[in-house]
Amino acid sequence: MDDIFGIPAPLLFGQVLLGLINGAFYALLSLGLAVIFGMLNVINFAHGAQFMMGAFAAWMLLSMGSNDTARLGLALLLLPTFVLLLEWGLSHVRLSVSVRRTIVIGLSALWLCTILLPLVPYLDVVMARSMDASGGGVLQWLFADGGPFARMLGVIFPNGLGYWWSLLLAPLLVGTTGILAERLLISPLYRLDHLYGLLLTFGVGLIIEGIFRNQYGSSGLPYRIPPELQGAWDLGFMYMPVYRGWVVVVAVVMCLATWLVIEKTKIGSYLRAATENPALVQAFGINVPRMMTLTYGAGVALAAFAGVLAAPIYSVNPQMGSNLIIIVFAVVVIGGMGSILGSVVTGFGLGIIEGLTKVFYPEASSTVIFVVMAIVLLARPAGLFGRA
Amino acid sequence: MINMNRRTLMGATAGLAAVPSLSARAQAANTIKIGVLNDQSGPYRDIGGPNGVIMAQIAAQEFGNGRGFNVEVVGADHQNRPDVGANIARQWYDQGVDMILDVPTSSVGLAVNSVAREKNKVYINVGAATADLTGPQCSPNTAHWVYDTYMLAKSTGGAMVRAGGDSWFFVTADYAFGHALERDASAFVRANGGRVAGSVRYPFPATTDFSSYLLQAQASRAKVIGFANAGADTVNSIKQAAEFGITRRGTKLAALLMFIADVHALGLETAQGLVMTESYYWDLNDHMRALARRVQPRLNNRAMPNMLTAGNYSATLHYLKAIADMGVAASKVSGVEVMNRMKAMPVEDEAFGRGSIRADGRMMIPSYLFEVKTPAESRAPWDYLKLLQTTSADEAWRPLSEGGCPFIRT
Numbered sequence: 187m188d189d190i191f192g193i194p195a196p197l198l199f200g201q202v203l204l205g206l207i208n209g210a211f212y213a214l215l216s217l218g219l220a221v222i223f224g225m226l227n228v229i230n231f232a233h234g235a236q237f238m239m240g241a242f243a244a245w246m247l248l249s250m251g252s253n254d255t256a257r258l259g260l261a262l263l264l265l266p267t268f269v270l271l272l273e274w275g276l277s278h279v280r281l282s283v284s285v286r287r288t289i290v291i292g293l294s295a296l297w298l299c300t301i302l303l304p305l306v307p308y309l310d311v312v313m314a315r316s317m318d319a320s321g322g323g324v325l326q327w328l329f330a331d332g333g334p335f336a337r338m339l340g341v342i343f344p345n346g347l348g349y350w351w352s353l354l355l356a357p358l359l360v361g362t363t364g365i366l367a368e369r370l371l372i373s374p375l376y377r378l379d380h381l382y383g384l385l386l387t388f389g390v391g392l393i394i395e396g397i398f399r400n401q402y403g404s405s406g407l408p409y410r411i412p413p414e415l416q417g418a419w420d421l422g423f424m425y426m427p428v429y430r431g432w433v434v435v436v437a438v439v440m441c442l443a444t445w446l447v448i449e450k451t452k453i454g455s456y457l458r459a460a461t462e463n464p465a466l467v468q469a470f471g472i473n474v475p476r477m478m479t480l481t482y483g484a485g486v487a488l489a490a491f492a493g494v495l496a497a498p499i500y501s502v503n504p505q506m507g508s509n510l511i512i513i514v515f516a517v518v519v520i521g522g523m524g525s526i527l528g529s530v531v532t533g534f535g536l537g538i539i540e541g542l543t544k545v546f547y548p549e550a551s552s553t554v555i556f557v558v559m560a561i562v563l564l565a566r567p568a569g570l571f572g573r574a
Numbered sequence: 575m576i577n578m579n580r581r582t583l584m585g586a587t588a589g590l591a592a593v594p595s596l597s598a599r600a601q602a603a604n605t606i607k608i609g610v611l612n613d614q615s616g617p618y619r620d621i622g623g624p625n626g627v628i629m630a631q632i633a634a635q636e637f638g639n640g641r642g643f644n645v646e647v648v649g650a651d652h653q654n655r656p657d658v659g660a661n662i663a664r665q666w667y668d669q670g671v672d673m674i675l676d677v678p679t680s681s682v683g684l685a686v687n688s689v690a691r692e693k694n695k696v697y698i699n700v701g702a703a704t705a706d707l708t709g710p711q712c713s714p715n716t717a718h719w720v721y722d723t724y725m726l727a728k729s730t731g732g733a734m735v736r737a738g739g740d741s742w743f744f745v746t747a748d749y750a751f752g753h754a755l756e757r758d759a760s761a762f763v764r765a766n767g768g769r770v771a772g773s774v775r776y777p778f779p780a781t782t783d784f785s786s787y788l789l790q791a792q793a794s795r796a797k798v799i800g801f802a803n804a805g806a807d808t809v810n811s812i813k814q815a816a817e818f819g820i821t822r823r824g825t826k827l828a829a830l831l832m833f834i835a836d837v838h839a840l841g842l843e844t845a846q847g848l849v850m851t852e853s854y855y856w857d858l859n860d861h862m863r864a865l866a867r868r869v870q871p872r873l874n875n876r877a878m879p880n881m882l883t884a885g886n887y888s889a890t891l892h893y894l895k896a897i898a899d900m901g902v903a904a905s906k907v908s909g910v911e912v913m914n915r916m917k918a919m920p921v922e923d924e925a926f927g928r929g930s931i932r933a934d935g936r937m938m939i940p941s942y943l944f945e946v947k948t949p950a951e952s953r954a955p956w957d958y959l960k961l962l963q964t965t966s967a968d969e970a971w972r973p974l975s976e977g978g979c980p981f982i983r984t
Contacts, residue, residue: 197793204785396615403875405620406809408841411817418819424789425819499817500782501809501839505617509782544776544786549748551786552777 196423209537210437216529218488224524228383232391234507240493243356251344261336266366349412357487364486406501522572614651633890656685680704680751700885712979720885727758729851735766739798744773747803755802771796884925941970
């Protein structure tokens with residue numbers, strides 16, 4: 187067996203490969219961050235929580251038939267989609283803005299109430315009593331077992347939706363929560379300093395994480411690798427699980443696709459123009475605020491997509507995002523804030539560096555990325571691919 | 575069901591926040607206050623957390639308030655930080671909390687240990703693993719209730735070596751608990767004629783990917799990979815070992831500290847065949863089953879009581895018995911005296927059967943070695959473990975003479 191620096195060669199190859207796999211996650215997550223920062227100038231600190239939401243959405247979709255808390259969570263996640271669809275539908279009807287707004291707020295409040303009211307302490311007892319008094323009926327239909335929406339989901343999908351559906355639906359669901367968050371919370375901050383966006387998204391991330399921890403506990407939920415991707419290839423020097431190979435391939439494809447959309451398509455050129463001079467782009471009749479909203483939604487959807495990919499490998503738990511997000515921020519900074527190519531290349535590169543550190547000096551594996559960051563920032567303050 | 579728990583929990587926090595008024599102060603002389611200090615928001619929340627508080631409350635209710643004094647249970651979150659834990663402990667003892675309970679995470683458990691001794695109050699540790707609590711850092715004010723690193727290493731480690739796993743590689747969490755567990759397990763491996771091929775210490779708590787360490791362990795050609803970690807880390811390690819086909823080539827996994835909540839998180843498909851050591855399992859015998867049936871509806875997420883939450887129940891009950899025996903006024907004078915009374919009385923409850931507290935504070939109960947069932951063997955929710963072997967109370971723990979406890983004169 188050949189040794190390289192005193193480490194058996196097969197072990198070293200294995201570590202490089204593993205580094206590449208971890209790098210795939212770093213790249214996917216930092217890609218979303220770079221897109222958001224590049225276009226909106228918002229440092230999205232809720233990215234880790236949105237990654238976690240993606241994994242949870244996958245779990246909820248899978249177990250909505252058998253688990254009432256999963257149904258409940260899904261009904262909540264569907265609320266933003268409902269709001270957006272309602273808004274869009276009503277925009278075709280001749281109504282004054284205030285009437286439209288009242289309808290949307292009223293209906294979504296009702297949706298929220300059917301899910302949340304039964305969870306309020308003491309209120310549940312009062313409601314149970316009034317249900318007994320009125321003999322069920324409307325109250326029963328509205329408020330029992332997580333509300334009509336949650337109940338309906340369980341009836342329509344008794345076996346839940348599997349991994350492949352999740353890969354499509356979870357980013358959509360989480361992406362729409364991002365769109366709603368951008369409209370309601372983040373867009374008012376555009377005129378202010380970056381710092382406000384950072385603080386707001388940081389707080390939102392903490393709140394989301396806390397809610398999930400309260401509801402689903404901290405030790406994680408099981409999510410298995412889909413049967414099509416189970417098994418492993420014996421590479422001689424290591425056992426390579428099929429699923430990890432899949433993650434790398436998908437991540438590379440996703441990064442390429444995002445890069446192509448932004449650099450080579452018409453929409454991408456609008457986006458890039460809008461970051462340079464939004465007023466001028468708007469003068470050409472392009473709806474810049476809507477484009478910003480969709481960009482944020484897309485960035486969030488990317489995080490959720492990575493979350494679904496991570497669900498079968500790491501246990502689905504509320505802390506899974508906060509463990510990664512700090513490293514991912516370092517990746518973005520090293521690559522150059524807002525640079526898409528930079529974040530992808532550094533994502534993979536740092537994954538490999540980290541993997542090698544785990545062999546040579548494991549205790550430092552969580553710090554090595556920050557050492558690299560310090561060195562890069564000293565030499566090139568704008569990052570490796572950033573424009574000063 | 576969930577709501578009821580939430581309400582009791584809110585009661586607990588409201589009790590914590592309440593400012594002591596004059597009438598409350600008058601009442602305080604006749605009230606025993608128990609503070610449950612544990613991880614309410616981090617990686618160890620599910621093995622103790624809010625359910626640990628609820629179990630102490632259940633014990634207090636079942637003991638009954640009609641014994642001439644009132645019992646109040648409060649809870650707090652130490653966030654797994656020794657400074658936070660020591661601060662809350664100091665504040666609690668100063669504000670009239672008579673006994674602090676639980677305190678998982680070894681580093682925090684040790685910090686609270688010295689506060690209790692300084693204030694001469696009672697401290698019953700249930701959640702922390704380090705055997706130093708009854709060893710070099712033992713205290714006459716402290717009892718250590720359900721498990722420690724020595725007992726885990728002896729039961730799980732010993733069994734693995736006897737089954738032919740005579741060379742080990744450790745994957746260790748790089749902090750006090752991981753180091754203690756690795757140390758104790760290595761000692762048993764060597765004592766049984768085995769060999770330690772190597773170990774790797776990974777940063778805690780920032781690690782989620784263990785595949786690199788698993789490959790290193792595999793490259794060492796050790797027959798057993800010992801995980802000296804806990805909670806979500808253990809779950810991730812085992813999940814990823816299965817993914818990388820580590821066990822396919824005959825390497826065995828030893829999860830030195832595992833709770834039933836971890837098995838629940840892994841799912842039987844992945845966890846089957848693992849061996850683990852506990853001192854309480856809900857389905858082990860009639861009295862453990864009776865306790866589990868009674869309390870499960872009141873616990874968050876309808877979790878089964880585990881070794882730690884059952885320990886909070888048992889410890890609260892025994893403490894209150896000692897208070898009833900010596901009187902509230904006498905108990906408020908000296909924590910050491912209360913502890914001595916607890917040591918003089920036999921422990922008996924549904925959770926652990928009969929036991930006793932040794933001079934150094936070690937609670938003496940049997941330890942049980944379990945194997946995780948296959949999905950086919952499991953017939954009901956939470957039906958996860960089958961008993962392999964019982965180690966009697968005399969055999970399970972580190973002998974008094976080897977602990978090096980300073981206040982024991984031998």
